[in-house]
Amino acid sequence: MVRVIISSANRLLIVLLFSLLLFVPQINGSMSSNRKLGKAPITAKGLSYDFYWISCPRVERIIRKHLEDVFEKDPGQAPGILRLFFHDCFSQGCDASIFLSGASGEQDTDENFGLRPEAIETIENLRALVRKQCPRVVSCSDILVIAAREAVRQFGGPDFDVPLGRKDSKFFNKSSAANLPKPFFKTGELVKSFSDRNLDATDLVALSGAHTYGLAHCGSLFNRTTDTQPPIDPEFRNGLIGKCPDEDSPVPIDLDIRTPNKFDNMYYIDLLNQQGVFTSDQDLASDPRTREIVNQFSSNQKLFFDKFANAFVKASQLQVLTGNDVNAEIRKTCFAPNNDGFSSSSSSVLHEVVDSAETNNI
Numbered sequence: 001m002v003r004v005i006i007s008s009a010n011r012l013l014i015v016l017l018f019s020l021l022l023f024v025p026q027i028n029g030s031m032s033s034n035r036k037l038g039k040a041p042i043t044a045k046g047l048s049y050d051f052y053w054i055s056c057p058r059v060e061r062i063i064r065k066h067l068e069d070v071f072e073k074d075p076g077q078a079p080g081i082l083r084l085f086f087h088d089c090f091s092q093g094c095d096a097s098i099f100l101s102g103a104s105g106e107q108d109t110d111e112n113f114g115l116r117p118e119a120i121e122t123i124e125n126l127r128a129l130v131r132k133q134c135p136r137v138v139s140c141s142d143i144l145v146i147a148a149r150e151a152v153r154q155f156g157g158p159d160f161d162v163p164l165g166r167k168d169s170k171f172f173n174k175s176s177a178a179n180l181p182k183p184f185f186k187t188g189e190l191v192k193s194f195s196d197r198n199l200d201a202t203d204l205v206a207l208s209g210a211h212t213y214g215l216a217h218c219g220s221l222f223n224r225t226t227d228t229q230p231p232i233d234p235e236f237r238n239g240l241i242g243k244c245p246d247e248d249s250p251v252p253i254d255l256d257i258r259t260p261n262k263f264d265n266m267y268y269i270d271l272l273n274q275q276g277v278f279t280s281d282q283d284l285a286s287d288p289r290t291r292e293i294v295n296q297f298s299s300n301q302k303l304f305f306d307k308f309a310n311a312f313v314k315a316s317q318l319q320v321l322t323g324n325d326v327n328a329e330i331r332k333t334c335f336a337p338n339n340d341g342f343s344s345s346s347s348s349v350l351h352e353v354v355d356s357a358e359t360n361n362i
Contacts (some may be wrong), residue, residue: 003222036162040313046322047163056134059147063126067150068124075261078151079214080119085148091176093319095169096140098332109177114217124334140334141166145316157263158305167328170337181221183278187287203311205284205293212267215252216277218244230282233274268298
């Protein structure tokens with residue numbers, strides 16, 4: 001019989017590796033009480049579903065637990081974070097450039113009017129929390145993607161895995177915000193906008209379902225009360241006029257009049273009843289390219305959830321930066337590239353978050 005002699009150092013290494021194998025599935029299994037949907041395909045080079053398995057295995061759990069507290073105190077941050085995700089990815093790409101502060105940044109555009117400062121602050125808070133437990137390996141762009149998924153899951157929406165491994169951009173391009181789809185677009189313009197990003201009509205209708213919660217500003221829907229097409233329910237129109245007598249009215253409008261604080265398929269019921277808040281929403285129920293998809297999602301919430309998760313993962317891979325790209329980095333703070341100081345345009349609250357993080361070597 002051959003005896004294998006294992007040194008004490010090697011024995012310790014084997015025990016540690018075996019413990020990791022036992023520990024990681026427990027983390028994944030505890031992430032949700034709901035069954036996760038199947039994984040959507042990865043097309044962006046450098047992304048994977050287990051990217052932080054070694055370097056920061058608890059990253060998703062850290063984000064999930066913190067957001068549970070945030071959303072309990074301020075539910076409106078959920079649609080705010082989801083909007084940040086879309087406005088980041090649909091502009092310059094999923095690179096966290098939307099957080100870069102300074103003169104003429106992406107936030108300083110008409111298209112990004114109404115982005116919630118609290119949601120922006122939450123992403124920076126998450127970066128600091130993650131940094132306490134892991135080396136500086138998790139990007140602001142990955143944190144935003146995970147947080148946006150949580151903003152869906154924790155309000156009744158689907159639970160699904162997201163591929164990770166993005167890096168943050170060193171630059172922003174203010175003009176890229178002009179590429180965002182507008183709330184007054186008709187379906188033809190939306191189809192082209194999404195097609196330019198390799199997203200099809202099903203992706204368009206599914207991602208529009210993000211308007212199942214959140215708020216609109218009067219300036220974004222004023223034409224909805226004056227145009228006759230797409231059609232609008234008369235009583236619903238009168239209600240909008242009462243709340244928005246002009247474009248500058250400060251009263252926010254629920255995007256979903258049935259379940260405004262829940263992620264579900266009631267948004268599509270709204271559209272079938274001609275009660276969509278935005279022109280871009282309501283026209284989906286009339287255009288032959290999207291009408292049947294709206295009908296299917298209105299009667300089958302599981303189908304909507306499946307298609308939304310798939311479209312979300314596809315959108316999360318738009319123009320990502322990975323690997324050794326010279327324009328990419330893991331930022332010390334989400335608000336500035338690593339070679340710059342903090343912008344004077346950032347709020348004092350955000351500075352306090354960053355200063356606290358640096359003081360604690362975060």
